[in-house]
Amino acid sequence: MSRRAAVVLGAAVISSWSLLATQALLNAPNALELRITTSMSGVIPSTLYGYMWEDINHSGDGGLYAELLQNRAFQGVLPGTQNALTAWQPYNGARLSVTNKIEGVTSALPNSLQVTIPKTVLGPIGFENTGYWGIKVQAGWTYNGSFYAKSDTFTGPITASLKSTTGATYATATIEGISSTWKKFTFTFEPSASALDTNNVFHVEVNGPQAAGQTIYFGMFSLFPPTYLGRENGMRIDLAEALAGTNPSIWRFPGGNNLEGESWATRWKWNETIGPIENRPGRVGDWGYPNTDGLGLLEYLNWAEDLGAEPILGIWSGASAQNYSELSTWPIVPEADLQPYIDDAINEIEFITAPANSSEWGALRSKYGREEPYQLRYIEVGNEDQFQPDSYAAYRWNAFVTAIGERFPDLEFIATTYPSTALNPPYLKIDYHQYESISWFENAAFMFDNYPRNGTQYFVGEYAATSTNDSDALGTIATGRFLYPTLAGSAAEAAFMTGMERNSDVVFASAYAPSLQHIRNYQWTPDIITYDAGRLVLSTSYYVQQMFSVNRGTHLLATSPASTNDSAPLYWVASHNNETNTVFLKVANTGPDDLTAYLFFDFNVTSLFGTAVMLSSPTLSSITGVFNISNTLDEPENIIPVSSAFAIPYPDRYNYTFPATSVTVLALEANI
Incomplete structure (x- = not known):
């Protein structure tokens, strides 16, 4: 059949034709009449998709x-190696390493972050986590954070914050009470402004002169935004x-x-x-x-x-x-x-x-x-x-x-x-x-x-x-x-x-x-x-x-003839939802040309209108390279579904043109 062939699918759909025009097209060479019938050909399992x-x-x-922090507990890494510090970086000269030479936060987490402060340091000093290649900072969100820390010598305050890589601070919290035994510290961030992008870090610092020459250990970090x-x-x-x-x-x-x-x-x-x-x-x-x-x-x-x-x-x-x-x-x-x-x-x-x-x-x-x-x-x-x-x-x-x-x-x-x-x-x-x-x-x-x-x-x-x-x-x-x-x-x-x-x-x-x-x-x-x-x-x-x-039916509907290789590149399945009295016709056109379908069914549609959801490219032609058309992070809406309603002038027939390389779901009210 030609790629603009007439295919009759027996369910209802778009743009009406006169009875004479429809009959003429059905009599044309290569036209295929297809009908959806009220005979149920099976129950669709609820687990299908x-x-x-x-x-x-x-x-x-x-x-x-x-979780926003990558490598939060140094799991699955070898202490002393550079890979052990994935996503972590020093700030203002702190020396960072991952160690298992001390007792970990728990027996399940033997590795800890060792932060060594030089003997001479000016200003704040510490470290940062770059997240999973960035951190989203959103005004109005509450972020819940925590980490474990201990030191044999340092007892001063620790400041945690969300900052951009260029230095802008969006939220900050001060933690006090560090001692020589592991202690869990919790805090919240409530950014007053949203960051322009995700080039942001979780930043931890201490007063440099106060901590000079000392060592602080950290373990099991966590930072969560609001969750589903x-x-x-x-x-x-x-x-x-x-x-x-x-x-x-x-x-x-x-x-x-x-x-x-x-x-x-x-x-x-x-x-x-x-x-x-x-x-x-x-x-x-x-x-x-x-x-x-x-x-x-x-x-x-x-x-x-x-x-x-x-x-x-x-x-x-x-x-x-x-x-x-x-x-x-x-x-x-x-x-x-x-x-x-x-x-x-x-x-x-x-x-x-x-x-x-x-x-x-x-x-x-x-x-x-x-x-x-x-x-x-x-x-x-x-x-x-x-x-x-x-x-x-x-x-x-x-x-x-x-x-x-x-x-x-x-x-x-x-x-x-x-x-x-x-x-x-x-x-x-x-x-x-x-x-x-x-x-x-x-x-x-x-x-x-x-x-x-x-x-x-x-x-x-x-x-x-x-x-x-x-x-x-x-x-x-x-x-x-x-x-x-x-x-x-x-x-x-x-x-x-x-x-x-x-x-x-x-x-x-x-x-x-x-x-x-x-x-x-x-x-x-x-x-x-x-x-x-x-x-x-x-x-x-x-x-x-x-x-x-x-768009799920509860029961399959028979089509006559059934979808077969003879009708490629048009593929379809019809169903009826017994709870909503809706007939669904799902159609894929995998070919390079539009295909017109003439639809007949042995039941009456009970509404004057149906709906269609279509996924296609409005600018698609055989020259544009259909294989390369995708939605991407930079162009996320190249191809999105388009919904429409259509009038149904006859209760038992309709026609619709399925665009080249498209997927369409038609929905009609019918009490079968």
């Missing part, structure tokens, strides 16, 4: 986790609001590769991420930078509740991702040694779900501030175990599922190997990841149409269009990877998503990944939201996720 989460690209520390919903130790507001704005229904955590660790000892350990932050040792994560684990198990669970999302908990399955280029070298726990790790997973699940008054682990959860158990249904056993399928199939899957299933019979387990791998017991749900090219996602829009209806279900636990070239889909940025999601890539993702929703009897959940990217330090692109210390940009893929997730 959401996110996969792991601390990559500084998406946790330096991102969603609102006011949660203590909580989330950065703008990023949290953006993620919440897509109405996600699942939150898969804590990874991902970052769950696995590069060794058994460096895996993500749930019990080291709970309780006071002073008791969390942190670790060097799989993506090469220290994780504070301030964003720990309870924070993740609270965050999922705040989102209204169902948690999918990943548990370590006995394999560590030591080196992806040398898969055979991955350390795998032998079957005879696996039981302690199974017990650890059982303890974690009990900590999450057990009543506080009848369980040691439930009581511990209550001690840390959460009386009621959390709701938990899904356990994902491992991550990407297709890289180590033999041991997974031989004993690891069976050992975890059998033991955990006996203790918690209501849990549902998700496997993480190839769908073709035979497991014992057989898997009922499986997670497989798709980082692919634009063309792959277009071609895969129908991959689930023939998925066996045998009781097994698919979780697309990570997916994103990463490149225009199949060979570059998992390559480096330099060889073709997108830095930001592009309009063409997002339209291809939308085509794939129509297939997931149309086959949601077998695709029970999906999770876009990765979620977040700090533009100053990242390991993977593209990502759905990119940010720095003060700004963020919502990508075209973000808007596609939002459009699909917010």
